[in-house]
Each structure stands twice: as structure tokens, then as C-alpha cells.
Amino acid sequence: MDRTFVMVKPDGVARGLVGDIVSRFESKGLxxxxxxxxxxxxxxxxxxxxxxxxxxxxxxxxxxxxxxPCFLMVWEGRNVVKVARAIIGATNPAEAAAGTIRGDLAMDIGRNVVHGSDSPESAKREIGIHFAGTELVAYKRIDEPVLYE
Incomplete structure (x- = not known):
């Protein structure tokens, strides 16, 4: 499985959006x-x-x-960088589609709630900046058999 880095920025943490944001990624199956x-x-x-x-x-x-404070996360899943970017939405919230994090929860490009890696290479680099390898936990989601063919 692929990995990506996602960070809820200080405005998202201050607004109490961490739970909603985590829920969106989990509900997708990441x-x-x-x-x-x-x-x-x-x-x-x-x-x-x-x-x-x-x-x-x-x-x-x-x-x-x-x-x-920021809430830093590593997510795992097939094509996770692309999937996470779709969940997050366009960088400018005014251009982000409804249903995305930025489309639903942000108003200004300077306070756009969340950061997500833009490529597998960036994800690897960003994960390495913020997490030691020992901080990443391996386990199986109970619903993995029904998420992927």
C-alpha cells in the first residue's frame, strides 16, 4: 500500500475540525x-x-x-496521494468542490485548513520530516477485504 502525509493546519485545529477531517479519510477507506x-x-x-x-x-x-498546534497524520491505501488530494480539494477554497474538506470547511487560501502531499515523492519526504519509522504502525483494517479487489 502507498502512504501519504496530511496535516491539519493551526486554523483547522483551532476550529475543532480534526475529528471531521479524520472521519472523511477513514470513511473513504484509508x-x-x-x-x-x-x-x-x-x-x-x-x-x-x-x-x-x-x-x-x-x-x-x-x-x-x-x-x-498542527495535527500530523500518515494515511495508507491504494493510490492514497491521489485519493487524499481529492478528499482535500483545490488549494484555493473558492475553487474547491463542495464535498471536499476545503470546499466545505475553508474560506481563504491563506487559511485552507489542511495540507496534503502532492506526489508520492513529496509524501515520502514529508513523512520522513515529521515521523520516525518506528512511529508508523502496521495493522489490518477489519474492512480491507471489502475495500479492494
């Missing part, structure tokens, strides 16, 4: 294999958003991500 709530240190934020370090919006992004 398996939660790691999770933790923490206030991210600036070093890991820089690693997480390395492609944006030189962009004018980065200081604001860093301030926002370090402003409160």
Missing part, C-alpha cells in the same frame, strides 16, 4: 498509520515548505504554521 498533535518547530516548517523559502509569502506562511 488507514491511519501515524498521528500526533504538536506545535511545529521552525526548522521542520522550513524543511516542509522548502520549495517556498524564497517566495514572498513564505514569512507569512511560516508564522501561520507555527502559530498553533
Amino acid at each position: 488507514k491511519l498509520v501515524a498521528a500526533k498533535l504538536e506545535k511545529l518547530p521552525e526548522k521542520r516548517v522550513r524543511e516542509q515548505y522548502q520549495e517556498h523559502l524564497e517566495k514572498p509569502f513564505y514569512p507569512s506562511l511560516q508564522h501561520y504554521i507555527t502559530s498553533g
Whole structure:
């Protein structure tokens, strides 16, 4: 099975949306294999958003991500990066479809509730930034036989 990284950002945590967000991934049939709530240190934020370090919006992004706790998760499933991105919705909530996390729960691109890896390569890198291998738990969901052919 494939893995991806998903993070509920400080606005999602502050608004009490963690349970709703986790429920959407679980209801789809994805398996939660790691999770933790923490206030991210600036070093890991820089690693997480390395492609944006030189962009004018980065200081604001860093301030926002370090402003409160984030809920970090690793999800597992077939084609999980693509599936998770569909559940999350477009980066700009104004363009996100109804039924997606951002389409239902966010109003502004600067407070779009959740981050999800955009490729399998990014997922591997982001998981490595935030989780030690020993923090990922292997188990079987009871409904796996009816989720996949």
C-alpha cells in the first residue's frame, strides 16, 4: 500500500475540525498509520515548505504554521496521494468542490485548513520530516477485504 502525509493546519485545529477531517479519510477507506498533535518547530516548517523559502509569502506562511498546534497524520491505501488530494480539494477554497474538506470547511487560501502531499515523492519526504519509522504502525483494517479487489 502507498502512504501519504496530511496535516491539519493551526486554523483547522483551532476550529475543532480534526475529528471531521479524520472521519472523511477513514470513511473513504484509508488507514491511519501515524498521528500526533504538536506545535511545529521552525526548522521542520522550513524543511516542509522548502520549495517556498524564497517566495514572498513564505514569512507569512511560516508564522501561520507555527502559530498553533498542527495535527500530523500518515494515511495508507491504494493510490492514497491521489485519493487524499481529492478528499482535500483545490488549494484555493473558492475553487474547491463542495464535498471536499476545503470546499466545505475553508474560506481563504491563506487559511485552507489542511495540507496534503502532492506526489508520492513529496509524501515520502514529508513523512520522513515529521515521523520516525518506528512511529508508523502496521495493522489490518477489519474492512480491507471489502475495500479492494
